[in-house]
Amino acid sequence: MSQEVKSIAETEEExxxxxxxxxxxxxxxxxxxDMGKKLKPLDDVFKKDENKIKGCQSTVWMVSELQGDKVIYKxxxxxVIVKGLVSMLIRVLSNHTPQEIIEAKLDFVDRIGMKQHLAQTRSNGLLSMVKQMKLDATVYLAQLSTKN
Amino acid sequence: MIETLEHTTFDVKEIRQQFPVLNRLVKGKPLVYFDNAATAQKPKVVIDALTEYYEKYNANIHRGIHSLAEEATAAYEATRDTVQQFINAQHREEIIFTRGVTESINLVAYTYGRTNLKSGDEIIISGMEHHSNIVPWQLIAEMTGAKLRVIPVDDNGELIMEEYYKLLSEKTKIVSIVHASNSLGTINPVKEIIDSAHKAGAVVLVDGAQSTVHLDIDVQELDCDFFAISSHKVYGPTGIGVLYGKKHLLEAMPPFMGGGEMIKDVSFEKTTWNDLPYKFEAGTPNIADTVALKAAIDFINSIGKIAARKHEDALLQYATEQLETVDAVRLIGRAKHKVSVASFVVEGVHPQDLGILLDNQGVAVRTGHHCTQPLMNRLGIPGTTRASFAMYNTKEEINVMIAALNKAIRLLK
Structure with a gap:
């Protein structure tokens, strides 16, 4: 039985x-x-400056790749709290098409009472991470459209 | 009647009533505000002074002929007198209003520094400086060819003074040093630093951002050439600060910014500068906040710095003892002389995680590198969690923080 991939909205709801x-x-x-602790560690080779997402206090490293027409994030x-939030973002956005990712509202963050973590303070890398995820998706969308 | 400086009655409950923000809840819990080294809360008298200015005598100062302008000018200049007495400056025109310590340091760097430094000269700072006492000097060093030298810090968070004496030479032109470290609380031996710098022929700027609220400041006794003060760290409004400078130095320095107020005569051929302090106060100044700064200093004087310091020292000692009982806590900065700053790390826990979980329990602390990245690198840590105490804080609040800390660690480990 093939596992059905949930839509972004369905995962958010979940x-x-x-x-x-x-x-x-x-x-x-x-x-x-707990989710932060369970997040699969990123391979050390990816933990370099070009994959760093700027935040004043904590560091987030993120990489993405296009597999078929889906974007995979790691x-x-x-x-650890940022890691937990990052883990949720990956769960919601990873393995979806660039178009779906660009259109994602991500209002679950607000609905679970974690809106402050997306606030515009410089101590916060999470907002930059969301922007980077969407930016990557935009780049992949362009790549896909030139291929077609 | 004999006046004593030492106020014998220090009633923290009564003091707390004067700070409206201390009544609020954060995340449903009473606020415990331990981020005073970043900015202190404001007593009602300061807030009232701001409102009163705007409601009753808002006017542009110095040149207006009408009553409001006269009243505003009098209030603005009264703050200068109050600051002069507060730090015991010899002349009132040695008090320059700036936007804060950062601007004060930049002012000295760009005027005194730029005209007096040449290639081969040296500027000495320390390894525990705030970025605002590093970057302006780096910029000036680049412009003039001068070199930046750094007094190293030991494991306790104290300056290694022998190294300072080794760095001092006839090449040294400026020493710019923090009086009390914002990250660790260390009180530096500025008097010694100033005396030996003078023997070497250098001028000294003291960054008083953290010290002014806690320590008695006497610029004549210190004999510092420049002293920088932040209003918002002494219970005053944000956006205003002070540069004290010795009169003969300020007189010889070129202006920092050009504009109105700072000129005597302007023509397209030649413009002449106004007298001190106005030469350094270009444009319409921050009148309201300057006026309210007086209320803040009057407030501190009414409590007495000695009494407040005694209370804050007791809080620091209690916090230090209590933090040591928490498993995995390591205190950072064990200098012999400290202002009321308790900086620590919890082994295996990121400071940001701790900050988030403390905030959820109503406890406001600061986490991170505290704008002192070179110091954090020296200590081999990415940052600390910092609790900094003001006169309105209590031992009960420290108990709340310790309980919150234990809970946070339980959740994280």
Whole structure:
């Protein structure tokens, strides 16, 4: 039986449901920390400056590649909460087409009460990560359209 | 009647009532504000001074002939007198209003530095400087061909003074040094640094961003050539600061910025500069915030710096003891003399994770490199978690932080 790939909106909804089980802030963070710890580490060869996403406090390294018409993201951070948030972004966006990624609203971050992590403060690399993910998707979209 | 400097009654509850923001909740919990080294909260008198200025006598100063302009000018200049007394400067015109410590340092670098430095000259700073006392000198060094030399820091977070004496030579023209470290709290022996720099023929700028709120500042006793102050770190408004400079030095320095106010006569052939302090205050100044800075200093004087310091030192000691009881906590900066800054790392935990989890418990601390990347590199850490205390903080708040810290570590490990 082939596994059906969920749409971006479906995965977002799924995450929102998971978080609805938690009553308190610490349970939410415990879950995020757990996801952070479980995120597959990025191979050290990718942890170079050109893959760094700028944030004042923590570092995120991210790489992406096009497999067929889908974008695959891999990322890691030196801070575990950021890693957990990164893990959710990958879960939502990875393995989708550039067009779907560009159009993704990503309002789940707000709905699970983590909006502050996408705030415009310089201590925050997550917003830059979302921008970089969409930028990469835009580049792949251009590549795909020239091929066709 | 005999006036004493030492105020015997220090009532922290009464002091807290004067700071409206301390009543608010953060994430549903009472705010514990331990980010005072970044900026202090404002007492009601400062907020009122701002409102009163705008409601009652907002006017452009110095040249206006009407009543509002006179009142605004009087209030603006009264702050200069208050600052003069606050740091015991000899002359009122030695007090220059700037936007803050960063501008004060840049002013000296771009005027004194640019006219007095030449290739081969040396500027000495230390390994614990804030970026604002590194970058302006790098820029000036590049322009003039001067070299930047750095006093190293030991493992306790103190300057290695023997190395400083070795660096000093006839090539040294400027020494620019932080009085108290924003990252570690270390109080540097600035008097010694100044005396030996003078013997070598150099001038000294003291970055007083962190020290002014905690320590008694007497620029004549220190004999520093320049002293930089930030208003918002002494319970005053943001956007205003002070540069103190010895009169003969300021007089010899060219202006920093050109514009209105700083001129005597302007013609297309030749423009002449206004007298001190106005030569360095081009354009319409930040009148409201300057006026409110006086309220902040009056407030500090009404409490007494000695009494406040005693309270803050007790908080630092208590916080240090309590932090040492927390598993995996390592204190960073163990200088003998410190202002009330407790910096630490938790082994295996990223400071940002800690900051996020403390914020969720209403505790505001700062995490990161605190704009002192060279110092963090020297100490071999990416950053710290920093709790910095003000006169309105309490031991109970430290207990809240310790409990929050333990909870955060439990969640992260």
């Amino acid at each position: 995450i929102v449901e998971e978080f609805s089980l938690f009553d308190s802030w610490d349970e939410k963070y415990e879950y995020i920390i 990322a890691e951070s030196d801070a």
